[in-house]
Amino acid sequence: MIALSLAEIAEIVGGDLRPAAGHDPASIVTGVVDTDSRQMAAGGIFVAKPGEHTDGHRFVGAALENGAVLAIVERPVDDEISQIVVADVIDAIAELARAVVARVRAAGDLRIVGVTGSNGKTTTKNFLARILQDEGETVAPIASYNNEVGAPLTMLRITDGTRYLVCEFGASAPGEIARLAGLVNPDVVIELMVGLAHAGGFGGIEETARAKAELIEAAAPGGTAILNLDDARVAGMAPLAERRGLRIVGFGQGSAADVRAAGIDVTASGTSCTVHVDDQALPLRLQVLGAHHVNNALAAIAATRALGVAPADAIARLETVPLAERWRMQPMGGSEVRIINDAYNASPDSMAAALRTLAQITGPGERTVAVLGAMSELGETAGDEHDRIGLLAVRLNIQRIVVVGAEARRLFLAAVGEGSWDGEAVHLPDADAAFEYLQGELRPGDRVLVKSSNSAGLRFLGDRLGESFS
Structure with missing residues (x-):
């Protein structure tokens, strides 16, 4: 401080x-x-x-x-x-953060980037930090410090020499992003996507979209809004950004995007594409697994471009990132049984993306195994969304579906109803039972995804499996 x-x-x-x-x-x-x-x-x-x-x-x-x-x-x-x-100590650290950031901003050249979205915030935050750290002293959140405690604590880590502050803004109810982002009024704001994560707290996806748009309302005058044009609800925030006088930069895979990806290819060793920006076609090879991380990379490239970083330099730095974050598409295990531990958090969108990645990176002679737990904070949509994931797992031809915990039972029933029977889908009461089952079930050539919300605790199961099969 x-x-x-x-x-x-x-x-x-x-x-x-x-x-x-x-x-x-x-x-x-x-x-x-x-x-x-x-x-x-x-x-x-x-x-x-x-x-x-x-x-x-x-x-x-x-x-x-x-x-x-x-x-x-x-x-x-x-x-x-x-x-x-x-x-109230929470109010106190918020006011302290507001004052500290204001003083550093007034005295120096501090630039602030704010990130929100139903999925991808932490990965994008890490991508931003990697790009910006080569430009000057950069402060970014530890892990997912994005709530009423974590966000101010991140802000309070800045010094008089800090050039860039990256803030991640999460929320489980309306008004939270407005309060947190209002402490710093970011120069660049990133809207990644609007999905069903925490939908139970917002009351529905349209309310979620309005809550995410609070970040645009909090942007500094004359700032830049980085919008995901692949997401209709995010693209629909453009008029608000215009009214706020913000410069709009779109990213995505459509032709209207200012920073666009094409030719996405996902393998077990990483994710590649071509980035089209400023009349250039630049190859990008991420070590991070999953096509869904391409848009996170595009957002980081677009945001840092707005801060003066050449896209080619941003891409070169992104290619050095070995891992999005612990427990996020984290490769584990050994050469025979490979584990992907993605159980830090889960929403219907991220669960679907992870399952698609599992299917994409599994080659001939290898077997797909999905170890799935509950998705939390979905409110009244929880049952239908667990059904949808069970159906998707079967339609992606996931060969073993291991469902863990009572809250995820609907997922198991949906998979069985879709045709995953005769032992292809099993339901187990807890992580210990799943570990015991998988110890006897997994075999050389298996690729195993472990995915659930944080509350289900399967990230620790993923760690155990990674160690056991290393």
Whole structure:
């Protein structure tokens, strides 16, 4: 974080400063800001966030031992650490992030990119960070730090020398993107796609589209909107972007796109295509698996082009990215049994894309095995969407469909109803039972996809299988 005094921080967050013995309100703090006491280092600021299962106030002492010099709390604690008492620590770090970003922006050349979409945010964020880090100091979210806690913590990692800040904005209800993006008003905003992820929280896909469009509303005046023209709901955001005075850059696979992909080819070793931009035809060879990642790459190329990076340079950097993120189309296992662990999260769109990738990368003499768990937060559409994925798996000729958990049972029943019987589809109660089954079922030549929402926990099953068959 940038250098601020205890008194300045207290004023920004509207809190009551209670300096520890020997601490002056003018003392300067520059350390990391985090809600995890284990991540503290010398000079850190610990945010004592109350949670469902524990309370951060219990860990102020641990944060102090690990080097924290300040705690932002909702009630005073007895530990020998300076404290700022606020009504709500989440609101406090949001206001602190707003102020820090504004100061760095006013004093330097900070440019901010904001990314949203039902799928692909984290991969695109990582692509952006890889491209921009060669241009100057770049701060981007760790993992999927895209909510009311993670987004401000990412913003607070900037320094006076930061040139680029990449923000990922997720949401499970209307108004969340507006609040978070409004803290920084990005110069470039990326709209990836509108799908059914978190549809239960929004009340439907049209409401989801309106929520995603909040990022365009929050863009800085004179900024750029990067829109996926392959998605009708995203393309429909163009009039809003025009009203906001934003420059519009389209990406996708259609002829109207400013940054366009053609000739997409997916193999077990990566994904290739030709990128058409600025009257150039540039080959792109991603190490990342899956045709669905091509649009993520196009979005990153388009956004960084708006920031002055030549597309050829962006492509060269993208080709060095070995993995989208842990548990996202992550190759594991060995030469005989290959595992793709894509179980960090799942929506109907990402589940379908992963299944298609599994079918595309499996060659003659090899067998497709899909280990599938529940897709969460789909609301009243959950049953129909699990049915649809079960049907798709059969129609893609996935040869073994292993469904895990009671919440995914509809997927299994749909697969059986579509013709996956005689042991081709099985339903197992939990990850342990699935691991035991797969230990005896998998054989050389199998390509195995593990896919579910985070809550189903199958990412750890994928890890176990990857280690077992390495």
